[in-house]
Amino acid sequence: MFRHVVMFRWSEDGVSDETKTAIAAGLDKLAGLPMTLGYHHGPDAGVSDGNWDYVAVGDFATVEDYKAYAVEPGHVALITDLIKPNISARAAVQYDVG
């Protein structure tokens, strides 16, 4: 299995609850893409100091499925229209889960 992990820090200007809800709804749609085996995302639970704000973990059968997901038009639009304008930092790793 091939896993994509991405974390965000929200913009320091603040992000409205409405926008956060729209981003979560957009991420929920990615869970339904045909190349996605599993997709779980959510805000930091607040149990540790210094954490980032949000994480998404997507599981794919192959690296090729991940690459197809990365360029899927709905995914790209979500990043361009809603995520990028509302974050101050992004951290990502893709890795073989085995």
Add this chain to the structure above:
Amino acid sequence: MFRHVVMFRWSEDGVSDETKTAIAAGLDKLAGLPMTLGYHHGPDAGVSDGNWDYVAVGDFATVEDYKAYAVEPGHVALITDLIKPNISARAAVQYDVG
């Protein structure tokens, strides 16, 4: 389910393969802790520019199990002795997977 996600960037001074192997072996041991449901970690696959270097994803039944893991002596020793001296940055999120 409650999930812990953590990413690292290796130290800019470089980290030997021997040290990376020791860190991976230490993380493998965390997979065997009684409070750990699942634990998968690995180096970035190199399919995307700008990624961080390493990720670990641990799954726990409850937030209490995660908190027990966080202070487990073998875990704390791994962080103190091997991880902290060899990274330049750490990013973490814990979240409810549902």
